Amino acid sequence: MLILNMKELLIQYNAIRQHTENICMPLAREDYVVQPVMDVSPPKWHLGHSTWFFETFVLKPHFTAYTEFDSQYNFVFNSYYETIGARVIRTDRGNLSRPSVDDIYSYRQHVNDAMRTLLAGPLTKELTGIITLGLHHEQQHQELLYTDIKYILGHNPLFPAYSTTSVYQEPVVVNTRFLTIPAGIYEIGHQGKDFCFDNEQGRHKVYLGEYKIADQLVTNGEYLAFVKAGAYQDFRYWHAEGWDWVKKNDISGPLYWHLVGGRRMCYTYAGLQELDLSAPVCHISYYEAAAYAAWKGLRLPTEAEWEIASQQFKWGARWEWTNSAYLPYPGFTKAPGAVGEYNGKFMVNQMVLRGASVMTPEGHSRHTYRNFFHPQHQWQFTGIRLAE
């Protein structure tokens, strides 16, 4: 998403803010409220939090005519920004019936009105930067909205559908080949003037030995063979902590897979469906991705290997687990103030994912984008690309 001028920024603002609300359109009021597990936020919290970002970082410090909507909302919709004030413990978000969904839509309207006034006038480069960050932040929450909605509906015993029409187009995987990338010094990290997050900055040289990498993703059918081979009962393929996770949580396959009367089913946005064997496997943890690779006698690529090779293959259907831990690039520094908490504080105990997923908003993906999750997380649209 490259912003060319102020007029375009306003167009982008309107489009992105509207898209968030469109995602929520099919929801029942009740679906906005619940938080089945700590890592899933209630949809109404996403609606409020992405609005709070603009109110807190743009309007309150930079738009003197702005009147705060409700001073309590800072407490409710703050996430992890310790600089701004006491946060609501994540696990408590699902306990809050108020503000109501209507209140939050009014809040969005109130902030949108002020933002549109602000965007009509001249803006400093710094402010343009913060607004652009806010839009990318909202796009991140759009993807989380989709995944959290899927989790909420997919863990309800009634298995309600989100939508009767197709939400996205699944790729078909055929004839996977391994590309060979020669050894050498390469450069990774963001370059150019387009927007990127702070964790992508600091383009730098890396040395890579020769490697091979698959041009397509592992499919449901291939992963099913791994399941049927008894891999969830064989510790040899797993990290020690992965094996503990499997046993403690009785994991026997990807999230949303169900065996119903002998048939392999899968919860989708359209409800329970027959498992599509030629589609890329989805909703697997890093532990599962690494175990699958070990079972194949192969491995996951590093994030540098992925970034270099990704010029030569199609990607964008799954966030792809790499074997790189989420760590700062050389020269990484946090921005001062609350925005500086954006990424750096999470750089421990998480693994990097590269690519994008079918749920990623248009214009919100790059070869250099670094996503990251804890190794046990399954609820994102994650997948596996093998390397050798």
Add this chain to the structure above:
Amino acid sequence: MLILNMKELLIQYNAIRQHTENICMPLAREDYVVQPVMDVSPPKWHLGHSTWFFETFVLKPHFTAYTEFDSQYNFVFNSYYETIGARVIRTDRGNLSRPSVDDIYSYRQHVNDAMRTLLAGPLTKELTGIITLGLHHEQQHQELLYTDIKYILGHNPLFPAYSTTSVYQEPVVVNTRFLTIPAGIYEIGHQGKDFCFDNEQGRHKVYLGEYKIADQLVTNGEYLAFVKAGAYQDFRYWHAEGWDWVKKNDISGPLYWHLVGGRRMCYTYAGLQELDLSAPVCHISYYEAAAYAAWKGLRLPTEAEWEIASQQFKWGARWEWTNSAYLPYPGFTKAPGAVGEYNGKFMVNQMVLRGASVMTPEGHSRHTYRNFFHPQHQWQFTGIRLAE
């Protein structure tokens, strides 16, 4: 509630079922959904569960023309009745956005329609008994609805009011006196043909020594003196497990008490209000009630003492903690089948409360009524009557 004939049973059915819905009238849709702690159920669950009772124990076995509303609801709205099927773990109720509130009101309508047809015809005595039990069961959930709604709104940082009009009338406590009851053999337990729960049955003799018992409840003002005397920092007044509970949970007073800018406030159905010092103290655990009594050099009455003396004082504002553990009366036996799980299985680790509270539905209290909660629970309208 004495049922005189079938016509009156229908009138009672309509009135009680309607009252449940009236209690929910002031709620926002979102308020129906959340479950802040394990012991609080979402209002929509109460609406569904009290309906499920009639569907499961009356309509399905006894009304052949009945068509089940949705076979999944048994799984969702069952509570603790192991005989009927797998229950939803209590702590998970707040994760279920579906069935929606509208669906549940449709479910109520569907069951009400069938019940009214059934109630228009002749009924066996057994069936009348089960329907009567269902109505008392629903009244129990009406009180829980009130207390759970208070918990949900009173633990929201916005402290929203439930109602702008007064929900109940609080008694004023003045000139508390101690009544003296002579030693002797007394009889306790239910007698007569009116409805009572199984745990009240088995009227039996008990021997009581002479005792004194207060004719009124301990007030907020009296309890505040206990707080100010540092009793929450002095283990001497507490049971060992009560003291652990105080320290582990940082308890410093009754639930809903807040110190705001030096003023003693209290969350009520009308929002935060100044603490009313002459009203009976409310929302205290058994541990607190017992510690208060110890601090006064007095004690709590036993349930038998309470039942005998209650002919001579006014009660009904608070459920009153007794010093009796919840145990079976002589000759207690469980009814066969699922209804037999009603009370007996809870007869361990709980304390008996006697009386009724300002939130108890009219006609749902008796001198012999035995309520029971775990000793750490504060969320009910509990109070203290002293004995000596």
Add this chain to the structure above:
Amino acid sequence: MLILNMKELLIQYNAIRQHTENICMPLAREDYVVQPVMDVSPPKWHLGHSTWFFETFVLKPHFTAYTEFDSQYNFVFNSYYETIGARVIRTDRGNLSRPSVDDIYSYRQHVNDAMRTLLAGPLTKELTGIITLGLHHEQQHQELLYTDIKYILGHNPLFPAYSTTSVYQEPVVVNTRFLTIPAGIYEIGHQGKDFCFDNEQGRHKVYLGEYKIADQLVTNGEYLAFVKAGAYQDFRYWHAEGWDWVKKNDISGPLYWHLVGGRRMCYTYAGLQELDLSAPVCHISYYEAAAYAAWKGLRLPTEAEWEIASQQFKWGARWEWTNSAYLPYPGFTKAPGAVGEYNGKFMVNQMVLRGASVMTPEGHSRHTYRNFFHPQHQWQFTGIRLAE
């Protein structure tokens, strides 16, 4: 144990203190140290704690010539006496390798020397009372020593024997009959000048309806029939919290029962042995005792029923679970000071056991003795007597 004069008190002191050490004689040094679960204390802690009692309540306040052995020991060997100082959290006792066992035996010697000097002179009645309490306290810990040692060795994968010679004589149960006790007013509670604990005091009238009670205990063979009938898989016999306990802890029978190659074995002080079907069942929780009674269509006696009937049957092999919660007798008051914490603070959430067990020290049992444990505890020598 009736103390007739000072000389006899010294004899009792010497005998009881020696017996504690005799119990530990067969232990390896390592056995003194471990604490496998929170409710089991390391033997060396029992040795120190029972000594600390005399140092703290007798020597330091009443014997001016006494020199404290080590001021840190108060911190280490205190148990639950909040008045005396910060206690070591029970669960931490197994983390302390020091004081060493040798140090603790030196501590015992040091305190014994001082006590013997003190006991040679005249004593006030109050001091005699405290010393007598200390001896009964030590006898309580002798029984705990036996049960904790059994737990430590019986949960070791090597199943080491405690002793090659017989530790106690097991009764044989044959021809169990039910005694009928007529209705009437009875008196229970301690009377006379002999020692008793504060929780037995306050002899008082109770009214009992007619009841029947078994003259002998339930046997291993009878209990095995309950196990084989699938009772651990059938919620109907259990309290709700008992059923949760069974499922959460995978309970399938009494503690120390093992199925080894199809044979029913039982860990004893002599190691693994064939289960003795005619001996009284042992090491069962209240939940199990109550479920067994429910399965038989019978019930457990109340403590008053037990006390009255116990004049007519033999007892003393098992602590017998009653269906009475542990609550104060009428007129119960705590003694002032730390000794007042002895019993009253535990009067919630526990059930009363009556009788005594094969491990109870001689002279340490009475018809009025009230033992108490939480309903899930199996590690004591508990048993079942049925009532009707």
Add this chain to the structure above:
Amino acid sequence: MLILNMKELLIQYNAIRQHTENICMPLAREDYVVQPVMDVSPPKWHLGHSTWFFETFVLKPHFTAYTEFDSQYNFVFNSYYETIGARVIRTDRGNLSRPSVDDIYSYRQHVNDAMRTLLAGPLTKELTGIITLGLHHEQQHQELLYTDIKYILGHNPLFPAYSTTSVYQEPVVVNTRFLTIPAGIYEIGHQGKDFCFDNEQGRHKVYLGEYKIADQLVTNGEYLAFVKAGAYQDFRYWHAEGWDWVKKNDISGPLYWHLVGGRRMCYTYAGLQELDLSAPVCHISYYEAAAYAAWKGLRLPTEAEWEIASQQFKWGARWEWTNSAYLPYPGFTKAPGAVGEYNGKFMVNQMVLRGASVMTPEGHSRHTYRNFFHPQHQWQFTGIRLAE
């Protein structure tokens, strides 16, 4: 440790096995048994486990004349080797009083006798390799023995000394300078024929940008300034998970630091001592190391930076936290069988430490050695070297 011939292997075997026992010489019998926290093993377990390694991987498969000491020991002394059999849950090791310490010394003698017989004859290269691995494994446990003993004694309220004579010599840090290392392609990883662990193998090229690295470690005095500056109360310096760790565990400084009557004290092998301000800071977690670096406006080195620069500075006093996650080197593969579980399965959620510590056995350190711990661990002799 380079093994030149069989005779030298026997000498090494004897020396290393003896050294393990020497470390335990000052212990009281009770110190061998306890396990205060999950990550600390009882000394007697280390004695048995390092012996079990030789029995399981050398004697049983390769020495036909060998008679197993006790078949139960495999169950007790196995650690994480899933291939070999059910492991004892780490947290349970402190519950096992048996085998006794004497039994374990007999076990050591039994295995040593067999090993010496075996080492007198000719050995295959493979077997020499496994024995060498066993000796390095034992050296790892020697260091753990020291750290676990320190933890056990240093968490006892009596603060007993391990030794009255000096256990090691602490370096004095003065005039720390930053070395500049030019950008370029470097090689890291083990080369040559000497022993190394599998995780060091696969020498490979890395590209490093220019960097600066301190020639000495951060001192207690420097770290004290960080503490006094209030860094433990300021979230800005911490990873989000580090900040949660600080708050949840009330961390206020390095392990073993105590403020006693206003004086800064530190538990050492000689008991509580005045904090030595010029010695390197010790017993800090990765979170603390990273926060300290952030507070200084600097950073921790990566493991590649450390390995290259370590030719130019002295090291060996502290295991030094790097900012590298523990991941496989290019081409890493697990060995087949149980020995293959040695390292690879731990390559997630841990950080690499480089160097060695004052407690590392002689001959057990290399420039390429990769140690690893979870980021919250403080109990090792960890330290901080800054980079820029």
